[in-house]
Amino acid sequence: MRITAHVNGEVKQADDVWPGESLLHVLRERMGLPGSKNACEQGECGSCTVYLDGVPVCACLVAAGQAEGREIVTVEGLGTPEDLHPVQQAFLDAGAVQCGFCTPGLIVATHDLLTRDPGPDDAEIREALAGNLCRCTGYVKIIDAVQLAASRQRGEDRP
Ligand code: FES
Ligand code: FES
Secondary structure, eight states: OOOEETTTEEEEESOOOOTTTBBHIIIIIIISSSSSSOOSSSSSSOOOOOTTTEEEGGGGBHHHHHHHHGGGEOOOGTTTTTSOOHHHHHHHHOOOOOOOOSHHHHHHHHHHHHHHHHOOOHHHHHHTTTTTSSSOOOOOOHHHHHHHHHHHHHHHOOO
């Protein structure tokens, strides 16, 4: 079947999509958007998190057909290599990226959190990111990155 959706502000099509195919597979393998990562394919790790009509979802759990005509934003849609989104820049600056496999999902989840709450405390950050697993960092630098992005978003200086 053919899937047509608005992805990162553009109309994108994928042909020959099979009925059981996930949105994650379509994004990565058919639409040239490998930013969202496939780590568990079971909705457990959050590395495939994208916005679907403004709501963060695990793209590995969304059937491709459910995305027909809908609005999708992936980590590639939040910033570009030349012009990173402030959340992306904060993850780099705080040293919150090691292997990077969890990072795209954490960026989307953090973007969503800071859209809803510009001043989360550490407990609220941990709660909001509970669905995003990281095997490398121990989470401390991830919390630092979210706090850094939040403070910059509020216009505060923070080393
Ligand atoms: S790959 Fe989707 S939740 Fe892990
Ligand atoms: S940086 Fe490796 S899984 Fe998070």
